[in-house]
Amino acid sequence: MTETREALRGFGRGVRVAAAAAFAAGAALLAAAPGADAAEQYFPIPSSRVGPFSAMGTGYYGGIIDYLTYVNMTGGVNGVQLVWAECETEYNAARTAECYQRLMVGPNGQRMVVFDTLGTPGAYAVINRMAEDQVVLAQYGYGRTDAADGTVWPWVFNAASHYWDQIAMKLAFMAEQEGGVENMRGKKVVHLHIDSAFGREPLPAMRAIAEEWGLNLVEIAIPSPGLEQQSQWLQIRRERPDWVTFYCAGSGMCSTGMTAAARVNFPRDRMIYVTFGGAEEDMVPAGDAGVGTYVVANAVPGRDFPLVQEIERVVYGAGRGNLSNPERVGTVYWNRGVGAAVAWIEALRNAQEMFDKVGQPVTGAEFRDGYEALDMNAARLEELGVAEMIAPYRMTCAEHGGARKFRMMQWDGTQFQVVSDWMGPNDPDMISEMIRESAARFAEENGITPRECPPDPA
Template sequence: MKNVIPLKKTLAAAVFSVAALSAAVGDAFAQAKEQFIGLPSYRVGAYAAGGSGLYGGWIDYMAMINERDGGVGGVKLTWEECETEYNNARGVECYERLKKKGSTGNSVFQPVSTGITYSLLDKVVADKIPMVTIGYGRTDAADGRVFPWVFPMITTYWSQATTMVKYIGAKEGGIDKLKGKKIVYLYHDSAFGKEGLTVLEKQAQKYGFSLVLLPVAHPGNEQQSQWLRIRQEKPDWVILWGWGVMNPTALKAAAKTGYPREKMVGVWWAGAEEDTVPAGDAAKGFTAAGFSVAGPNYPVIKAIQDNVYKKNKGNMEDKTRVGSVNYNRGVVHGIITVEAIRTAQAKFGKKPLSGDEMRWGFEHLDIDAKRLKDLGAEGFMPNLKITCADHEGSGLVKYQQWDGKQWKIVSDWIEPDREMVRGMIEESAAKYAKEKGITPRDCAKEG
């Protein structure tokens, strides 16, 4: 009888096994109730100021959703950053590193880099991971029939360029007054900077103004020859399509050569505090585009302050940047990502979503005025409705001017030249489809 295990020990072992199994199941369930979002951020390098603000706002919004709401539909949001330094090769490395994280794999990739976007167009299709490029990236990807996995949402570079011409035209007393005028396009010599070329050339032909193209090499802190040329050309307007250190350098150079900043209009990546504050007085009067607005006095920003910063859980070391342009852009990224999760959960259930399910959520987004008000983002960003064929949305752009201390709104939301832009998008996307052997989707059949 020495080999007989006492009943008490047997029962104890059984209870322990059940408890261990329950704990394991509980851990697995808890892990399964998390939605992973990979963040290919850049907090070091030439463009760190913009990246740190944008990703800070995005992370703070997700943290607020977790703290205030317990996540989305009971599913907590989790994330991990991967440093790209705004470098294409590093961006691809981060994509590969993050894509299998989480219980269902990475559910969305937002590189905040046009170069990285171009590098991943084929990969996201193969891996079934939606790539969201809010206000940047490849414009013709707005044709969802050819690019079902890419979402250049809210507004694209081509739409923005047409609103720039509209804004300049209004300042001249009417779009017809542009005939015979001269506009310099001072642009970052990269995939980002080259996005504006084609549409501005078409606008020049349409409205009869001459366009002078002046590329600036990365990172943009050397512009002596370009501003010598501007001095010689004596343009009526300068479009500054810059990023990072290129922007304050351009504003200082303009002041030095006597070119009025009131005659300079910047791309939205030239229109943040990180672009104007370093330029000092040279930035006063400069105007830039935006797909969201600056300022902390919006309910959504106050919700972040109440639920995150008052608990000492904020992502920004410098709390004065909360409500800045780049920070608020990050909040827009957070809003769109979370609303896509809500949209997809309504169809697939309140559970962690795969990349394929998230793609459906992005493609069926409908953030109308009522929803923006509910989110505390009324006036903060334009309405957004995405469809199978249209992955852009409203295309609306607003303009802000730097008064020496802060950004002031100086326009309503401006409509792009939709007919021109959509025609260009469809023509370019069709060419891409032919080159790649892609059969465009029939959106009428998909419903």
């Protein structure tokens, strides 16, 4: 008995010694860990790798991580190595907000400088935190549209355009196909959408354009997850629209749209899919039913772009690629992720130069200024190896709307064929005015004083 007690006491002592040693080792590790001064820059990855949106999450964040790895393997950003941490959101707004908190401070003790939710519901969940936390919300082609007004939303950017420009571009494309805006009067367009913030986001712009052009706009909602769309498509058949725009989410809903259209003989080349529902993973499950479907792209898929080939050579060649299936390099979501990461790194490079911190990490405020100074002109895109993959764009103090241009693609059953040049809204000023009004209304309702922006010299 005494022996047992003694042994237990000894064990307790052992545990205490081990704990103390572990604590000391941990403290030493922490001290040795690169702090804010070390030549590292931390980026958060709120990925969605499992669940119904996994195709989108693995592709997009895979593209981001592959580009960060590529930068690291080719010398970093002026010597600054990039580090990142992942948190799984499953494309769920509540979990995105949780990941936002968890990822705030990285494994190296640095605070994050940018956040990319890859989803409008997630963006809405965190958007009001940005100014206070000094984090850039990089909505790469999604999210709250009126945040493109930099006077009200200094911390939010839409480098790859937003949903109002996108829907306006789709209507412009339809007008082109119909032989001009004047031929659009009386035409019927159905906006079929998931019943969520994302699905409804383009509606203000769409309604305004419909009114101006004399379009007959019909709005039809699909409840999530949208594996059954029969009643919606029967309604569409009854309406006999000239065009359908589809804002779907997740490949379940998106691929079902095409098979359901086939079931009522609605021509697929009269359907235009949204950027976040139109990727190879969304098209493949529909099989032949998908052939002819139009999809809008803010980053063109393909493996011929020099940067894509470089990443394949350097990163995948060394077996350090993030995609478990390397065949997905060059797909829609992956290329889009690369486009998003290119903007991050350019912003970081800008910030280092602007604040005399070349070779050093930057703060959130510095990164924001660097992002706002992005000037991705054709020459710079060429240097980066992404010319024609993404549209040229430039940020200013007031204009955070990015490129405002897209390309139309068509699914041929195995891959996308690009069928238009970079196209924007028919009347970009009208969309800009709507954004200004919406942002001003938000500012007034929330007691925000819009900042003064100097006139754009360009």
